[in-house]
Amino acid sequence: MAALLADCVEVRNTDSKKGRGLFAKSHIQKDQVIFKEAPLVSCQFAWNEFYKYTACEHCLRSLEPAEAMARRLTENPCLVLPHPECCGVRQDLIVNCPNCGMIYCSVECYQSAIEKYHKCLCIGSSRDDTDHPINKVIESWRNIHYPPESANIMLLLKMIAMVKQSDDPMPLLNDFSRFVQTTVNEEEQAIHKLLSHQEHLELMRSLVTESMYDDKVKQWFTGDGFRSMFALMGTNQQGIGSSSISVWVKNCEKLPLPGEEKQQLDQFIDQLYEDLEKVSDTFLNCEGVGLYKAQSSCNHSCAPNAEIQFLNENHTLSLVALEDIEPEQEVCISYLDACEIDRSRHTRQKILKENYLFTCNCPKCISQADDEDVTSEDEDDDDDEDMEES
Template sequence: MEGFEVRVSNTKKGKGLFATKQFNEGDVILSEEPLVSCQFAWNAAYRYLACDHCMRPLETPEQNVRRLSAKPDIVLPHSNCFETDLLNITSCNQCGILYCSEECKDVSYEKYHRVLCYIQSETQHPANVLLETWKQIHYPPETANIMLLVRILAYIQQHSDPESAAATIKQFCHRTVNEDAELVHKLLGDEFSSQISTLREMTANVISGEYIQEFLTPEGFCSLMALVGTNGQGIGTSPLALWVNSVSNLTMSDDEKQQLHMFIDKLYQYVEEESGQFLNTEGSGLFLLQSACNHSCAPNAESSFPYGNHRIELKAIKTIMPGEEIYISYLDECALQRSRHSRQKELAENYLFVCWCERCVAASSEPDCSSEEEMSEEEEDADD
């Protein structure tokens, strides 16, 4: 593993990812595929066609924007600057699930699909019953998917060394029983006690076996749910975004660029009016290396999905010297701009830790929150 290593962090957060060489701004630190990934349930229900394994969209940018905007006559200029390879789409011979290529179909079958192959239209199949129950519990916008948990169990069950696979998954489970319960409560809401029991029983109907039984006990299942909720890395893929990136790099006059940017702005306006938050093909995955990155409110790296599938790329956003810990932000850009108090509140609620990064330590003398944030928090408390 050139350039980085996973070892114990000095910040009382367990393990961390550390640089073993210098990375400059823009350098790729690592590129990694997940152990497993899965499209969100509601995302799939809203007809976001994607490869069942790697989440690559199975439509062209033009098809994508026409569907999202409900405007079937939209024509994208320079459509040839971004080629979408849809010629290799294939399906499982047994269940008909779609893949972007034979390679994805084969990898999926070898990793987890062999024990999860079922006809999607069979509404009473245990997997479909579980999925529908999950959708009623976890309305959009989704942050996790019960099927990612099921695929983790299938990954262990199908592995050539199930004990080793189970040990790999356990690396992500490092909280106390009470902390796990608190995280799952946050994930499922006030009815979580009854809901998690229902989900556990339904999951056991979908998959069971010698090496995964410990994950199907009440305590083990709660731990796995907490793992999915906190270590599941959000994945977003979009043919439209990839086309926008490609066309923006074309050589053209200033007038042409201005016309193009106006056209793109209009496209996103149409899409937002029709589809709202359902802009990308979205899901989550479990990444072995990237998940070792701890949080900082002044991160030195960020993750992205530049390949149009579930492969993640971690890039340096400032110079990182050998021996330095590599940090990402668990908060989105908007939350990062808020006060220390607001950042720490969100991290404590969603990840159960108090942040003592350099930025938070330096800001310890700041006011707890701005008047705008106070108003926002009062509104949230009123809603609760």
């Protein structure tokens, strides 16, 4: 999707320890889509798929009709959504892999999957065969990584499959190598976030080797190599979410309705979200992760001037400006979620250090550097002297 990368930004080395950064080349307006980007590789979470959040295997587009999804997640089989024409799921375009039954939103997505990795990962009629080596990887992963999910070993399987299927894997390997961690210590921390027990890593390595081994990337199957690849998932992956219900809501909001009808529809939608949250809590979306080349150059700031959105309703992300950005200014997003970003500098830095392995020196953090170290009442004990070293 490089063609969609805008002329208004470029990747440059920064003067600080952050390495690369994304910089504006021309004036960018608030709300402007700076670029759109499809991932190098993406996958749905294992439990998310298991619990029937139906999404395109390739692009993660939500494929369960909005009404069916709303019925399932509110546990109300009689629920009827008004304006069914606002449901964006195109059932007439959906195709299944003729060999394994895997679902795709379109022929294009199916073909893309086949070309890139699915030839290698298609398990044909063995979908229910628990002894199939690929099924063993997926099931074992589910048994060591419970919701709320933050990774899926399938991302690694797809990366291996892409290399296997490629005639010339060098460009692909170069792309992947951009994401690799630098120090053993950082790898340890990244892995610790995904797995509670060290021996699970060895279990995964043996199962992945059994199902996918390939000479072209034999370094990925060694103890150290597998550890690096696994750590790569922990720190570089971007979360992806899609939902046919939110597409339906967005389309409803665009309907040209008379005042009273509009008000009724708004009330219906408010009530729907209340019911959804009551029954399904925060598990409302098809969810997964991906690795993105351009987005990975975008550094964090606690006062970001851009954010990631999924305007295409699939795994293609949009980088959207939150304010006007002038030439030469760095474009930054927040790696923290909406709640985390309002915490004290101390707490933010702790979360960033633990999850993304860096100490934040953004303007907001610098301006708060003289604040008391502990400013949130619900602060944990501090042992973060080591945080401040860089």
